[in-house]
Amino acid sequence: MTGNQAPSPGRLAIVGAGVIGMSCAWRAARAGWGVDVVDPAPASGASWVAGGMLAAVTEAWPGEEALLELDSASLRGWPEFAAELTEAAGAPAGLRTEGTVVVAAAAGDRAELDDVAGFLARLGRQVDRLTARELRALEPAIGPDVRGGLSVPGDLAVDNRALLSALRAAGEKAGARFVTRRAARVTDGPAVELDDGSTLAADAVLVAAGAHSASLHPALDGLIRPVKGEILRLRHRRGALPPPGRTVRAVVDGRPVYLVPRDGGGLVLGATQYEAGFDTEPMVAGVRDLLRDAERVVPAIAEYALVETAAGLRPGSPDNLPLLGWLGPKAPGVMVATGHHRNGMLLAPLTAGAVLALLSGDPVPQPVAAADPARLLTETTVRR
Numbered sequence: 387m388t389g390n391q392a393p394s395p396g397r398l399a400i401v402g403a404g405v406i407g408m409s410c411a412w413r414a415a416r417a418g419w420g421v422d423v424v425d426p427a428p429a430s431g432a433s434w435v436a437g438g439m440l441a442a443v444t445e446a447w448p449g450e451e452a453l454l455e456l457d458s459a460s461l462r463g464w465p466e467f468a469a470e471l472t473e474a475a476g477a478p479a480g481l482r483t484e485g486t487v488v489v490a491a492a493a494g495d496r497a498e499l500d501d502v503a504g505f506l507a508r509l510g511r512q513v514d515r516l517t518a519r520e521l522r523a524l525e526p527a528i529g530p531d532v533r534g535g536l537s538v539p540g541d542l543a544v545d546n547r548a549l550l551s552a553l554r555a556a557g558e559k560a561g562a563r564f565v566t567r568r569a570a571r572v573t574d575g576p577a578v579e580l581d582d583g584s585t586l587a588a589d590a591v592l593v594a595a596g597a598h599s600a601s602l603h604p605a606l607d608g609l610i611r612p613v614k615g616e617i618l619r620l621r622h623r624r625g626a627l628p629p630p631g632r633t634v635r636a637v638v639d640g641r642p643v644y645l646v647p648r649d650g651g652g653l654v655l656g657a658t659q660y661e662a663g664f665d666t667e668p669m670v671a672g673v674r675d676l677l678r679d680a681e682r683v684v685p686a687i688a689e690y691a692l693v694e695t696a697a698g699l700r701p702g703s704p705d706n707l708p709l710l711g712w713l714g715p716k717a718p719g720v721m722v723a724t725g726h727h728r729n730g731m732l733l734a735p736l737t738a739g740a741v742l743a744l745l746s747g748d749p750v751p752q753p754v755a756a757a758d759p760a761r762l763l764t765e766t767t768v769r770r
Contacts, residue, residue, distance in 0.1 A: 395417060395418035395419045395420070395745075396419065396420070396588075396589030396590065397419070397420040397421075397422070397587075397588045397589050397590075398414050398419045398420065398421050398422070398588055398589065398590050398591075398592060398745065399421075399422045399424060399576075399577075399578045399586050399587075399588035399590075399591045399592070400414075400421065400422070400423045400424065400591075400592045400594055401424045401425070401569045401572060401578055401591065401592070401593050401594060401595050401599075401602060402423075402424075402425055402593070402594035402595035402596060402598075402599070402724075403423050403424075403425035403427075403428035403429060403430075403554075403564065404425075404429070404430075404431055404432060404433035404550075404594070404595075404596050404730065405433040405436075405546070405549065405550060405553065405730050405731055405734050406433075406594045406596070406723050406724070406726060406730055406733075406734060406737055406738075407423060407425065407592070407594035407595070407723075408423065408428070408429070408550065408553035408554060408557055409553060409734040409735070409737065409738040410592060410594060410723060410737065410738045410741045410742075411423045411553075411557045411562040412471070412474070412553055412556045412557040412560055412562065412738070413738040413739065413741070413742050414562075414741065414742060414745065415557055415560035415561045415562040416474070416556075416560045417742055417746075419745065420561070421557070421560075421561065421562040421563065422562075422563050422564075422565050422586060422588070423557070423562055423563070423564050423565065424565045424567060424568075424569045424578055424580070424586065425564070425565075425566065425569075425595075426566055426567060426568045427566070428554060428564055428566070429547075429550040429551070429553075429554060431596055431597075431698060431699065432596055432597065432615075432698035432699055432700055432701070432730065433546060433550055433596075433698075433730060433731075434546070434547065434550065434696075434698070435546075435615075435617045435696040435697065435698035436546040436617070436698065436730065436731055437543075437546070437617060437644055437646045437654050437656040437657075438480070438543050438544045438545055438546040438549070438646055438654065438731055439486070439541070439543050439633055439635075439644060439646060439731070439732070440461055440464055440541060440542040440543055440544060440731060440732045441457075441486065441541045441633075441635070441729075441732065442454065442457035442458045442460070442461040442540070442541060442732065443458075443506060443511055443513065443538050443540060443541050444486055444488050444536075444538050444541050444635050445457065445728060445729065445732075446502070446505070446506060446509075446511070447502075447505075448505050450706060451509065452707060452753070452756035453706060453707055453729075453756075454509070454511075455753040455756070456707070456708075456733065456736065456753045456754065456756060456757060457729055457732055457733065458753075459736055459751055459753045459754075460732055460733045460734070460735050460736030460737070461540070461541075461542070461732060463735040463736060463739070464481065464542060464544075464732075464735055465481070465483075466735075467479075467734070467735035467738075468480075468481035468544070471549075471552050471553065471556055472552065474555075474556035474559060474560070475551075475552035475553070475555040475556040475559070476555065477548070477551060477552050477555060478545075478548055478552065479544070479548065479549055479552045480544045480545030480546070480547075480548030480549045480552070481542065481543075481544050482542060482543040482544065482545070482633075482647070483542055484542075484543075484631050484632045484633075484647075485537070485538060485539035485540065485541060485542065485632050485633070486537075486538045486539070486541035486542075486543070486632055486633040486634075486635060487516070487521060487524060487525060487528075487535055487536065487537050487538070487630075487632050487633070487634055487635070488502075488513075488535050488536040488538060488634075488635045488636070488637075489521060489528060489532045489533075489534070489535035489536075489634060489635070489636045489637075489683060490532065490533050490534060490535055490636070490637050491531045491532055491533065491636060491637065491638040491639070491679075491682050491683060492531075492533065492638070492639055493533060494639070494640065495533070495636075495637040495638065495639065495640065496533045496534055496535075498637055498640070499534075499535060499536060499637065502536075503515060503536055513536045513537065513538050514536065514537040514538075515534070515535075515536055516534060516535050516536065516537055517534050518530075518532050518533055518534050518535075521534065521535050524537070524632070525630045525631065525632060525634065526627070527627050527628065527629060527630050527684045527686050528630070528634070528683060528684060529682065529683060529684060529685040531682045531683070532636075532683060541633070543633045543646050543647075544731055545648055545649070546731060549731070565580075565586065567580045567581055567582060567584075568580065568581040569581070569595070569602060571601075571602055571603065572591050572593055572602045572603045572720055574716075574717050574718055574719070574720060575587075575718065575719060576588060576589075576590060576591040576717075576718065576719035576720045577591070578591055588719075589719065590719050590720075590721060590745060591719060591720050591721065592721045592722070592723055592741060593606065593720065593721070593722045593723070593724060594722075594723045594724055595724065596699065596700075596701040596724060596726075596730075597610065597611070597612035597613075597664070597699040597700065597701040597702075599701060599722065599724040599725075603713065603717065603720060603722075605713050605714075605716075605717055605720075605759075605763055606709075606713075606722065606724075609703060609704065609709065609725070609759075609762050610701050610702070610703060610709070610724055610725050611661070611701075611702045611703075612662075612663060612664050612699035612700070612701070612702070613659060613660070613661065613699065613700040613701075613702040613727065614658075614659070614660040614661075614662040614663075614665060614666070614697055614698075614699055614700075615656060615657070615658050615659050615660070615697065615698055615699075615700055616656065616658045616668045616669070616672040616673060616676065616695065616696070616697045617654055617655065617656040617694075617695075617696055617697070617698070618654070618655040618656070618673060618676055618677065618692060618694065618695055619648075619652065619653070619654055619655075619692075619693050619694035619695075619696075620652070620653040620654075620655065620687055620690040620691065620692055620693065621650075621651055621652055621653075621690060621691045621693050622651030622652075622653070622690055623689055623690055623691055625689065626686050626689035626690060627686035627689075628651070628686075629645070629647050629651060629652075629653045629684070629686075629687075629690075630645060630647055630653075630684065631647060632647070633645070633646045633647070634683060634684065636679065636680075636682075636683045638679040638682050638683065639679075641657075641675065641679055642657040643655065643656075643657045643676060643679040643680050643683065644656055644657050645680055645683065645684060645687075653687065653690065655676045655677070655680045655687075656676065657676070658672040658675065658676060659700075660672075664699060665697075666697045666698065666699060667697060668695045668696060668697045669697075672697075673695055677692075700726075700727050700728055700730075701724050701725050701726060701727060701730075702725065702727050703725035703727065703762070704762060705761075705762075706727055707725070707756055707757050708723070708724065708725040708726045708727075708729075708733065708737070708757045709722045709723070709724055709725045709757060709759040709762065710722070710723050710737060710740055710741075710750075710754055710757040710758070710759070711740075711744060711750075711754075711757065711758045711759050711760070712744060712759075713759060713763065714759075714760065714763060721741065721744060721745075722759055723737050723740075723741055736751065736753075736754065739751070740754045
C-alpha cells in the first residue's frame with residue numbers, strides 16, 4: 387500500500403452514510419469493492435434536512451471560480467447519475483429538471499443580482515435577466531414585491547429524501563453493508579475503530595462523515611467545521627395558490643432565502659447560516675426570518691401548512707472547497723471526501739466518480755484537482 391492507491395478491488399470502509407458516503411458506497415460496490423458503511427443513523431444529518439438545490443451557477447461567487455468549475459462538472463453528470471440510480475434502486479432518484487429563478491425583492495437586492503450576473507457573464511456563463519412581469523409569467527406565485535431577477539434553467543434540484551432512499555437501496559443491492567455503529571476514529575493502516583471497542587479492518591478507508599469528519603483523523607483537525615442551517619417544510623393547502631414549479635432563490639433586503647418545490651405540493655424553505663458549533667436545535671429567529679422573507683417572495687405560503695422545522699450542520703472548509711483525495715503517505719490507505727458545505731447534493735456524482743478513480747489509481751476529472759486535501763495539509767497535521 388502506497389497511500390495513494392489501494393488494491394482494486396478490495397475492502398472499503400466508508401465512515402458516514404449521508405449523500406456523499408452512500409453515493410461512494412453504491413458506486414464502489416457496483417465496481418466490485420466489498421463495502422462497509424459505518425454510521426449510527428444512515429441517511430440522517432445534513433443530508434436529511436437539505437434543500438436539494440443543484441445550483442452550480444446560482445451558488446457562484448467571485449473568488450470561487452475553482453468551486454464553480456467543480457460544481458459545473460458535477461451538474462453535467464447529474465442526469466446520467468439519476469437515471470442509473472433510478473434503475474439500480476428500482477425507485478426514483480428525485481431529480482427535478484424545471485430549473486431555477488433568482489429574484490430580488492428590493493432595489494438594492496436587484497443591484498446584487500446584477501453584480502452576480504455580470505460576474506457570470508465574464509466567465510462565459512450567461513443567464514437571462516427577467517423583469518418582474520416576466521418572472522410572474524413563469525411563476526404566478528411570485529408576489530408584487532419582487533422587482534426582477536434571473537432565469538437559470540440549468541440549475542436543477544433533487545428531492546433529498548427520495549435520493550437518500552434510492553442510494554441506500556442501490557447500495558444494498560450492489561452488496562454494500564451498513565454497520566450501524568459510531569466510528570470512534572480512523573487509524574492509519576487503515577482501519578475504523580468503533581464505539582463498542584471493535585475494529586473494522588479494510589484495504590482503504592474513506593472519511594465522509596460531513597461536519598463530524600474532523601474528529602476522526604488527526605490530519606483533519608481544524609480543517610472541517612460545522613455550519614448550522616435551518617430548513618422549514620411546508621405543504622400546500624386547498625384554496626391557496628399552488629407553489630412554484632421551479633426553485634426560487636431570492637435576496638430579500640440582503641438576506642438569501644430559497645424555496646424548493648417537492649412533489650405533492652411540498653415546499654422546502656432554507657438559507658440560514660450560523661457558526662454555532664454542533665447545535666442542531668432550530669432557533670425562533672431563524673424560523674421567523676425564513677417565513678418572513680419567503681412570504682415576501684411567494685405571499686401564498688401564509689396559507690400553507692408548516693409541517694417540519696429542522697436544522698442541519700453543513701461541513702465547511704477553510705476555502706469553501708471540499709477535501710477530496712488521499713491523506714498522503716503519512717496516512718496510508720486513508721481517503722477523505724468531506725467539506726462540501728452547501729453543495730453535497732450537487733457534488734455527489736463527481737465525488738463518487740473521483741473516489742472510484744482514486745481507488746483504482748486512475749486520473750480524477752481535472753476540476754477535482756483543486757479539492758486535493760494536500761492544499762491544506764502540512765507535515766505537522768499529517769504526523770499528529
